[in-house]
Amino acid sequence: MPEARSVRSYCRTCIAACGVLVELAGDRVLRVKGDPDHPLSRGYTCPKGRAMGELQQHPDRLDDPMIRHRGGCEAVGWPEMMEDLAGRMASIRDEHGPGSIGFYLGTGGGYDSLGLFVFRSMQMAIPQQSTYSAMTIDTPCLPLVSSLMSGSMIPNPVLEIEDVRLTLMLGTNPISSHGHTTAWPNPTAMLRRLSQGGRELWVADVRETKTAQAATRYLPIRPSSDHALLAYLIRELLGPAGGANREHLAAHTMDVEKLEAAVASWTLDRAVDETGLPAADLEDLLASIRRHGRLALMTGTGCSMQRNANVIEWLSWSLQIITDSFEKPGGQWFHPGMSNRFELMPDFDEPLFRDAPLAASRPEIPGHVGETQCSSMIDEIESGNLRALFVLGGDPLTSFPDSARIEAALQKLEILAVADLVSNAMTEMASHVLSMRGPLERHDIPGYVESAQVAPVSQVTLPVCEQTPNRRPLWWVLSKLAESIGVKLLPKGVSADEADEESLLRSLVEGGRLDFDEILAAPAIVDDEVRTQMRGWVEKKLPQGRWRLAPQPIVEQFAAITAGPSSVERLRMVSGRQLRKMNSAFAKLAAPGERLERARVHLHAADAAEAGVEDGAKVRVTSSHGTLDGRAEIDPTLRRGAVWVPHGWAELKVGALLTGERGAIDPLTGMVTQTGVVVGIQPL
């Protein structure tokens, strides 16, 4: 038995990037635990981080690339795999053009830093190919609002945990998710800091989540009504009793009168009717904002997946801008990057909102953020525009709407190449299975989530386990494919076979704030001066130094909501994640002694009783689009009217209730409504 040793690394499963210590005997992982010396996570891990060893040694891990023939799937060598793919892609490209070849980057691919880097390089070098990512079924409202209000997609507000006195969280549950666009390593400790010593933490959610339970005040808001809460607050703060920072408004904003007009009808009564919250809740929150002057407001997927996502995100930015909360102590800051240095970018100019459609079969969907929207993928395949698809660490079968149609469409593809770590329903369907290196076998840097961190932090990791030749890195696969058409994607024109992974990682940090070796020597380095010295960098880059408070396309969307009927009390399916799973991953994977999550339809006791559904009994959920059968669980945390179907289950595909069809998606971003969908329930 080889001697046990402990290797320092960080977890690559979610944006929190917790520091971990991996205990090994030889190359076998014995245990993964939190690294007490990590400056942000301080020894914290969640069940998924602790299961990194189980992922590494999982019996279903993919060890060899495989090609499916008529008789089944056959393991092949990588040279044969690349030759086969290159040959088939060439004939598809010759016959149908480069747009018939598509790449979808899912969550698993996004956390592979070199894979992501090469994916983005490929998007720029071969723009004729189709590019999709999970971003367009997650939070496309954020880059939209950011670009329309600031002139750039880059700014992402993050919590300023040191100085904030008042925090408002809408539709986010970091105790389970560890953050949506702000990272929450050690969320319990962070929430405690935000709610003690005279600080106030308000959480509006349709479920009394663990995050809500940690709040100083919980608002059990009606599903899909967050816009009403925000519009009321803005109306009052801009009104005669005041609360908005007038000096800041005059110097650093434009169109405040248009914002004022837009929210004019959102009185207390109207907001109470819409949100279902007691008037005292709304008045107390308003008084609290007036008292503190500034606030940090965080939204999550409970907002970004609503039909009114753009409006909510716009109102949430507006509320923070009118209270001068951005880039000031007591509000939120904009991370200027660590391996990137965003402050060196040119000044923000025109909105980067690109609206040229990218999917010929769905001309009404704008090519927002320069990617083809996931909601158009089915039509692109069905119409024959998309014939070869690479799924890179993603799972459209459980993550996309129109579950039955996406399954049938994927089966029609001439090439469905799936790059994953474990065999699952996607690899079972694939024509080509690409066995990828896992987190413990990779060099990584939390590049893509760097600017979501609450502190300016840098960290890198070397591989913890030995790299086996038949599990290949994503950067290598993509670079090889590009080389087959004469395009080199790696820095300095290095070819895929010549490249060395550590040098590639070093090149990602070049031009950043810290030296690679310096970062490597520590669990992570926090350089808090970056936050204080760089404060105000976004405002300096705004066109004419001003925020645009009334972006026309979103003001128009809000006018339509304002003029429409109020939402009546009825059942709505709501979204939400589970702690022990990462979307579809980790559903059946846990460290010893840890339990797994369950796939259940969660119901309020009164809603269940009214429909005649009993706890544990079979229930059918029906939307205007489809039906879903599952087992019911009476959930005392739910607000009345909310039916929670957790996302990411192969056996409970919530996508059956959803649609990305024409007329159903957001016209500005192509986003699918994934929470707040009207449903009915009945016993089975």
Ligand SMILES: Nc1nc2c(c(=O)[nH]1)N[C@H]1C(S)=C(S)[C@@H](COP(=O)(O)OP(=O)(O)OC[C@H]3O[C@@H](n4cnc5c(=O)[nH]c(N)nc54)[C@H](O)[C@@H]3O)O[C@H]1N2
């Ligand atoms: N109804 C509904 N739909 C939703 C959502 C919702 O809340 N409700 N959420 C949406 C959101 S926010 C998102 S981000 C998407 C997620 O959509 P996807 O990203 O498409 O789905 P995941 O289940 O995260 O797929 C991750 C896959 O990557 C694999 N994987 C894990 N680690 C690695 C790795 O290191 N390398 C590689 N190559 N593969 C890896 C996993 O095994 C898994 O198969 O779903 C969206 N769809």
Ligand SMILES: Nc1nc2c(c(=O)[nH]1)N[C@H]1C(S)=C(S)[C@@H](COP(=O)(O)OP(=O)(O)OC[C@H]3O[C@@H](n4cnc5c(=O)[nH]c(N)nc54)[C@H](O)[C@@H]3O)O[C@H]1N2
């Ligand atoms: N453990 C775990 N962590 C994850 C993931 C995972 O699957 N599991 N997924 C990762 C991904 S891809 C993402 S995008 C992030 C998302 O991170 P979060 O956005 O924090 O995700 P959730 O934990 O689902 O929190 C969404 C909350 O919105 C609430 N909600 C639903 N509808 C409404 C509404 O109409 N109004 C309000 N106010 N609230 C509503 C839900 O009850 C839920 O508590 O999490 C990431 N982290």
Ligand code: SF4
């Ligand atoms: S919160 Fe859990 S999944 Fe996220 S980085 Fe930390 S240990 Fe990993």
Ligand SMILES: [Mo]
């Ligand atoms: Mo996501």
